[in-house]
Amino acid sequence: MCRSSMHEPIVDWPRLARLSGAGRGIFVLAPHPDDECIGTGALIAHARMRGVRVEVALLTDGAASHPRSRQHGPARLAAIRLAEMRAALRCLGQIRPLLTLDLPDSASGTVADAQWQGTRRRLRAAIVQSGAGLVVTTWRREPHRDHRSAYRLLRQAMYGLPATLAECLVWTPITGTRRDRPSAREGRLVHLTVGAARPRKVAALRAHRSQFGAVVGDDPDGFCIDPATFRAMTGPHESYVLER
Numbered sequence: 001m002c003r004s005s006m007h008e009p010i011v012d013w014p015r016l017a018r019l020s021g022a023g024r025g026i027f028v029l030a031p032h033p034d035d036e037c038i039g040t041g042a043l044i045a046h047a048r049m050r051g052v053r054v055e056v057a058l059l060t061d062g063a064a065s066h067p068r069s070r071q072h073g074p075a076r077l078a079a080i081r082l083a084e085m086r087a088a089l090r091c092l093g094q095i096r097p098l099l100t101l102d103l104p105d106s107a108s109g110t111v112a113d114a115q116w117q118g119t120r121r122r123l124r125a126a127i128v129q130s131g132a133g134l135v136v137t138t139w140r141r142e143p144h145r146d147h148r149s150a151y152r153l154l155r156q157a158m159y160g161l162p163a164t165l166a167e168c169l170v171w172t173p174i175t176g177t178r179r180d181r182p183s184a185r186e187g188r189l190v191h192l193t194v195g196a197a198r199p200r201k202v203a204a205l206r207a208h209r210s211q212f213g214a215v216v217g218d219d220p221d222g223f224c225i226d227p228a229t230f231r232a233m234t235g236p237h238e239s240y241v242l243e244r
């Protein structure tokens with residue numbers, strides 16, 4: 001997804017596994033249905049092609065993508081998007097059940113403290129149980145606020161755990177500004193080669209049909225991935241910031 005330089009190495013799966021502990025298992029926290037594909041689709045597919053265990057958690061229900069639809073109210077849209085995410089994960093070779101955390105879409109960072117702390121505890125318990133060596137969520141300065149709160153929640157949930165935290169870039173390279181980009185002191189930016197995982201990643205992202213204008217017909221202003229954005233999301237690399 002991003003251009004590389006001498007300081008931003010391109011890594012294949014074996015190298016990333018060595019750098020991050022991903023060979024021991026991966027835990028992914030996706031803010032919305034589709035982030036698991038855009039941000040980490042190749043990572044999950046590479047891991048599953050090698051039999052590495054992957055656990056995926058979903059922070060919000062994604063019900064805010066088409067707020068004006070009358071035919072697809074929040075509950076119906078949430079059910080559709082959850083089914084799409086399960087289909088997408090099957091495309092990536094993921095077989096474990098999906099953990100749903102059910103925070104409100106576009107407002108995950110504004111819930112009452114009791115709900116936030118309860119979600120943090122559930123997340124921490126799931127990470128501990130997974131035994132994952134690499135735990136991934138979205139980059140801390142992503143343009144979408146749920147992506148930023150996913151990072152904040154995961155950072156708190158992982159406190160003291162013996163695993164590597166990685167932040168994936170989803171919208172930052174597409175709609176972010178220069179100031180949103182990671183700096184060298186914030187972590188080590190690496191670009192994972194998508195390579196053989198690309199067909200699975202493309203099929204998985206396509207499984208999110210509602211995000212391509214194929215399901216909701218009565219909200220023309222609703223979210224829709226256009227062809228140029230789709231190409232940017234399915235490029236030759238996925239970008240991760242590994243904690244120092």
Ligand SMILES: [Zn+2]
Binds near residue numbers: 031147
């Ligand atoms: Zn998202």
